[in-house]
Amino acid sequence: MKNNRKILIVMFTLVFTLLAGCVNASDESSDESNENSTPSTEENSATKDSTDKTESSSEGAGNTELNNQADTSTKTNDGQPLESSNSDSEITISNKDDYLKKLNEMEEADRYSEAGTTTIELVEQEAERYKKWDAELNKIYGVLKEQLSAEQMDKLRDDQRDWIKYRDEAAKEASLKYEGGSMEGLEYVATQAGLTRERCYLLVAKYMK
Structure with a gap:
């Protein structure tokens, strides 16, 4: 009986030893698996962060490019802002009443402009007035086209x-009253300016819609 007990004790000892060895082996295998899986998770996280940063960078670059295009569209080559091409002075008036109002304002400005004190200054002023009304006559002619x-x-x-x-002949005739005098040139250009102003009114009143 004693021998049988010893044999049973030895057998139980061996079984427990084997079971303990299997449990340890299983734990070690699990630890190794966890250790191996941890770097993989970290790598995936790093990859995701890198992807997010890349996408964010791409979006930022895209927004920057759009902003640059917007800035370019409103600036000249030297970086100065572009002025609007549709300024009030460039808008063409094509309505009769509005144009007559504009002509009245131009005539009013002539009436209240300060007159020169010498013949030379007066000639220059009348030449400038004639130039202004002749330019307006050309604009009216363009509208009527x-x-x-x-x-x-x-x-x-x-x-x-x-x-x-007729304008040039009338100006010549008017200037002959002062033929040879300092007023001859002044009368010529002043007559041209006055007749051109009258022509502007006539074309607008007669033809413009």
Whole structure:
């Protein structure tokens, strides 16, 4: 009996030893698996962070590019802001009443402008006045080109040629009253300016819609 007990004790000892060894082996295997899986998770996290940063960087670059394009569209090559091309002075007036109002304002400005004190200054002022009204006459003529029919425009063109001839002859005749004097040139250009102003009013009143 004693021998049998010893054999049973030895067998139980061996079984417990084997079981303990299996448990330890299983724990070690689990630890190794956890250790191996930890770097993988860290790598995935690092990869994700890198991807997020790349996408964020790309979005930032895209926004920067759009901003640069927006800045470029409102600046000239030297970095100065572009001025609007549709300023009030460049807007074409094509309405008769509005244009008559504009002509009245121009005439009012002439009336209240300070006159020169010498003949030379007066000649320069009248030459500038003539230049201003002649430029306005050309603008009116351009508006009428858009409004009138081809037949009406042909008639106006012939009439305009006759008027230019009349203007210069009338200015020459008026200046002859002061022939040889210092006022001759002044009277010539002043007559041209006055007749051109009258022509502006006439074309707007007669032809403009």
